[in-house]
Amino acid sequence: MKIKPKIGLISCSGEGLSEGMVSRVATRKILEKRDDVVTICLPLFLAGGQEERDFAKNNPCITVDGCDKMCAAKGVKMYGKVHPKSSIVISEIIKKEKHSRPKSKSRIEPEDEKLVQETMKIINKEVDRVKEEE
């Protein structure tokens, strides 16, 4: 019987933009709700060893980025030498769903909770889809 690997969920957690806080909080909430996903701190790709660099090879990854610089997606390609199975970008969700851009970089304000929920819904859907394909 083939054991399916867990889905790697990698957030940019970017400190410079409020969207990074959304990517971080939505990702973390999914990690706490599902047991079929795992994560790695993105900077560990560089700071860690081979085991960390192989994370994306060993786990089909979904990246959750705050902005169009897409550090998480690029990190997976750069260090894992594979493409993420799915790339979610918060700034695109904001644009598409006509959300207001979160004002705070340091906390999720009550008015941003809807954006977090929307992001979680998208992540859940993508995890289910990628699992189905694996």
Next chain:
Amino acid sequence: MSEKKRSKYIIIPCSGIGKALGTITRRATYIVTEELLPNDTDSICLPLLTIEDEETVQKIRQNPCITVDGCVAQCAKKNVEYHQGKFKGEIKILDVIKENPKLKPGNVLDIGPDGEKLARKAAEKVAKIVGDKS
């Protein structure tokens, strides 16, 4: 005579998503850059260093950097060192916890009142490094 532009200290937290300590590094950084020393400090997204973003690499080479790390992996420090940034000091949250054993932080999504106190203590340490070196 033109006045030489003063360098800002770049405060770089690990923002680790796996532990409350990562959230404390992030919170400490915001306390420094938004409350304590907004005119003397700035921050960057650490993932931009991990993916070797040229503009960000130049920024840490041209400005003094202080790293704030949550765990022994020391992702922020290692990313700065790898890119030959102008490293001027580091704060390890584990040390701050050792110095304040009665403070018990909450979790990644909510560091709680003790986590907030630890973040403030870490921020004050960062501010002291900036003050001492300016």
